[in-house]
Amino acid sequence: MAVTRDDYISLLSALLPPGPAWSPDDPAVKGAAPSLLRVHQRADALMHEIDPRTTTELINRWERIAGLPDECIPEGTQTIRQRQRRLDAKLNLAGGINEAFYLAQLEALGKKGATITRYIKSPFKCISPCTEVVDSPEWRYYWQVNMPASVDVNAMTCTDNCASPLRWWGDTVVECVLTKLCPSHTYVVFKYPE
Known part of the structure; x- marks a missing residue:
């Protein structure tokens, strides 16, 4: 419920001593009410500043x-x-090096719907099933962020120089933040939708 000028007039009137010397219609009471209302509204606005x-x-x-x-x-x-x-x-940042932590970071950075794929932990061996992925042992240190479909894709224009790529995509902010937060022994790969 929003506070109004009339609310402050009635509050100030209630603080006045009883008797005929003061009345709610006094210009001093009506003149102080707008100032107090502005202070109240400013205090309400500043409450939004305590939350990042x-x-x-x-x-x-x-x-x-x-x-x-x-x-x-x-x-x-x-x-x-x-x-x-x-x-x-x-x-x-609550901390953690698990999938939920990184998904929360992605959501906070505006990438709701992103998923994480972890590569197989062990390499292919003679006794591995035929359907198992053939990976080198180094892949256990890689993990992939699958970005949602709402990612900007940029194409080369006539004003770009010859060294520019024909097409590029990616969210450099999200990539930089997650690369900084990933464990030092791992590598993060970003996959963007087609």
């Missing part, structure tokens, strides 16, 4: 505390909503 997911005015301070922007995101390239998501993902 909703902050707008204090986002620069929040980012400075969290060490953002970092090498994953060039400064000035993100919208407020993207900055809030990245800030939330970094500040509310």
Whole structure:
């Protein structure tokens, strides 16, 4: 329920001493009510600033505390909503090196629906079933992030230089963040939909 100017007039009137000296129609009471209402509304607005997911005015301070922007995101390239998501993902980092942890990070970075594929832990042997994948032992250190279908795909244009690829895709922010968070003995591979 929103507080109005009339609410503050009635509150101030209730604080006045009884008697004929003051009335609710007094200009001092009516004049103080709008100022108190603005203070109340400002306090309500500042309550959104204590949460990194909703902050707008204090986002620069929040980012400075969290060490953002970092090498994953060039400064000035993100919208407020993207900055809030990245800030939330970094500040509310619960820790862990399991699949649920990385899926939560992907969701916080706006990639809801991403999945993780872990490669087989052991190499193919003579006694392995015929349907088993033939992998070298090094593949046990790799894991794959399967990105959802909502990924930008960029194509070469006439204004690009000759060294540009014909087509490229990927979310460099998500790739950088997950690469920084992955265990040091593992490698993460990103798979994008066709």
